[in-house]
Amino acid sequence: MSAPAYKRILLKLSGEALMGDDAYGINRATITRIVSEVKEVVDLGVQVAVVIGGGNIFRGVAPAAEGMDRATADYMGMLATVMNAMALQDAMKNIGLNARVQSALSIEQVAEPYIRGKAIRYLEEGRVVIFGAGTGNPFFTTDTAAALRGMEINAEIVIKATKVDGVYTDDPKTNPEAMRYKTISFDEAITKNLKVMDATALTLCRDQKLPISVFSIFKQGALKKVIMGEDEGTMVLP
Ligand SMILES: Nc1ncnc2c1ncn2[C@@H]1O[C@H](COP(=O)(O)OP(=O)(O)O)[C@@H](O)[C@H]1O
Ligand SMILES: O=c1ccn([C@@H]2O[C@H](COP(=O)(O)OP(=O)(O)O)[C@@H](O)[C@H]2O)c(=O)[nH]1
Structure with a gap:
């Protein structure tokens, strides 16, 4: 059997991915499936760090946030990601994966603070x-x-699990003619404003030569394929 292509990865999970087919919140079956896919790659000996989004929870409160001060809304969004992190940790524990949550905001009764060395x-x-x-x-x-965390922990790749199966020439949700790139350079993704990842993230990864892989969270087995270096989704490369 061939070996995984990476020893240490940073997996970005979209908050909205946790919703499954629900309107917002965390869908039990979906989170269970996602963590079992993570377990598959951990069992291959890959070191996995996860950054989780908050869109699934924050979307539920978005009407209340309308007209709100931006920074306040953003702090609420960050707290939403902490809830997702806890749910993810719990789901991992249930399938025998040992996980730790570290929070960038200090809420020490709930999660330990982010400490790089730890x-x-x-x-x-x-x-x-x-x-x-x-x-x-x-x-x-x-x-x-x-x-940022990918660079700090010396991950070999940032893997973005999202709602679409790669980077397209245009938003595939609104443009059915959009074509998927197998690979694309950071410069092209930034100048064409392809949106699948924000420009700040793309620029950071470009400057540190940290590749990004974009794949669909809805596609079973896709994460493992990326880890094995197989052709899946889109690779954004220096
Ligand atoms: N050129 C593009 N290629 C792929 N997806 C795109 C593109 N432009 C816009 N999108 C949209 O970007 C979304 C993923 O980005 P984002 O909303 O940041 O996801 P996440 O919640 O996973 O962080 C997709 O659902 C897709 O509809
Ligand atoms: O460093 C950060 C990360 C997140 N957020 C807030 O948290 C929300 C949830 O994160 P994101 O939208 O990236 O989650 P996803 O789309 O991946 O579910 C964002 O909208 C921001 O309001 C923030 O203010 N600073």
């Missing part, structure tokens, strides 16, 4: 580390948090 140690011990609260700063996204 996160790396956990990874070396074979535990999954889930980073909650994004970067801890308003006006950023969890995609940027994924790029």
Whole structure:
């Protein structure tokens, strides 16, 4: 059997991916399936750190957030990611995966603070580390948090699990003619404003030469294929 292409990865899970077919919140069957796919790659010996989004919960409160001060809304969004991180940790525990949550905002009764050295140690011990609260700063996204934490923990790749199966020439949700790239350079993704990841995240990864893989969370077995270096989704490369 061939070996995984990566030893350490940073997996960005979209909050909305946890909704399944629900309107918002966390869908039990969906989260269980996602963690079992993560377990498959952990069982291959891959060290996995996760940055989780918050769109599934924040969308539910979005009407209330309308007209709100942006920074306040962003802090609420970050707290939503902490809830997802806890749900993810719990779901991992249920299938025998040992996971730790670290939060970029201090809420020590709930989660330990982000400490880089400790996160790396956990990874070396074979535990999954889930980073909650994004970067801890308003006006950023969890995609940027994924790029940042990916660099900090020396991940070999940032893998974005999202609602579409790669980077397209245009938004495939609105343009049925859009074509998927197998690979694309950072410069092209940034200048063409392809949206699948925000420009701050793309620029950070470009400058540190940290590749990004974009694949669909809805496609069973896709994560493992990416890990095995097989052709799946889109690779964004320097
Ligand atoms: N060029 C493109 N290629 C792929 N997806 C795109 C593109 N432009 C816009 N999108 C949209 O970007 C979405 C993924 O980005 P985002 O909303 O940041 O996801 P996430 O919640 O997973 O972080 C997709 O659902 C897709 O509809
Ligand atoms: O470093 C960060 C990360 C996230 N957020 C807030 O948290 C929300 C949830 O994150 P995101 O939208 O990236 O989640 P996803 O789309 O992946 O579910 C964002 O909309 C922001 O309001 C933030 O302010 N700073």
